[in-house]
Amino acid sequence: MLVQIVLYDGFDPLDVVAPFEVLAAGGDAAAGAVEVELVCADGPSEVVSGTRGLSLRAAARLDPDRPGYVVVPGVSGPTVGDPDQGAVTIPVLLARFAQSPAVPLLRAALANPEVTVAAVCGGTLALAMAGLIEGRHAVTHVLGMDMLDATGVRAVPARVVDDGDLISAGGVTSGLDLGLHILERELGPRIAHAVETLFEYERRGTVWRDAGRTPVTV
Template identity: 40%
Template sequence: MLVFDGVDDLDVAGPYGTWSMARRAGAAVSVRLVSEGAVSTVTTAGGLRLAPVQRWSPGTADVVFVPGGGFTSAQHPGVAVELATGRIPTALRSAVRPGLVLASVCTGALLLAAAGVLSGRPCTTHHRAIAALTEAGGEPVDARVVDDGDVVTAGGVTAGLDLALWLVERFHGAEVAATVARGLEYERQGQVWQSPAPISGGGA
């Protein structure tokens, strides 16, 4: 999970909790908070301090997950600031390799788009950022989760739960995903759109 100052609390907490529960349910899932820079803590938009945050090492990951937050103003930490500095988009662009799945929730998709990985590809984001995603070269799909093989995107905030459960299902099966959803007492919402020939992943 690639985190940064100003990241949305639920964008991180929902998927992190989902994948942690999947691990406790027996799935071979390991989740790490990482940062593009050399920092050990990150502060969310709501003021939560996330730690420990490890140094960015995408070569050891099967999935790189990018949350959103702070898109509307570059006066405060968040996606708008990260777009302006270009550091995270550059890091994401350099991370692309066969076998790696890039995933995002909410305005994290705009960081993927700035990295050039969504150009001409089906994707989604928070409804208030659809125009920006289109302008950045993405092709928005009306679905809660969009799986285009090596890139998986989700709508706003709580859609991160659906993305996380979908990735559990994709990598570890529907039964494990159903067990995790029951543990969360969460009813999956919306549609998962899949490309006709999705690229299969490895472990997660």
């Protein structure tokens, strides 16, 4: 199973590293069954995050034709500030992403029946603001839920939302839960549990799916 984690200017480092480590550990536990790559739209390069200039290196270009998973992180930076005064806030970074070369590649990935796109935290908003997931069920950071709903996405207040070929996770630390859910979904609960035990971390909440009976109001 191939997992491509997308880097772009201003990405949140934990949104990348948390699922990367979980999935890499799952690959080790499953005798190499998971391959994890850091990629970007421009091919191999250093990409600067939104946290104090920390950078990570993309090893390859994002390839929407390769079967597997594509994970989109959110961004990090100030939440307030005047863009007209040069403030590079989270909304500014997300708007830049919507105009970036990653968008047509992610559109192709979403159209590929052999690819599941996953997003962590503001990564869901990045996809939504680019017009890629209108009408889909998804979650993002609690501070962005209203904005997510305003883009036409069906915002669901869950830790992880599994909408088939689109999976999303909430705030920054939920990247751990996302990685564990992917492991359980693809390799089974024993592999996911082994990684939980190794990391001394337990997933929170129930993964939401558009299935089963609809709750009544009590």
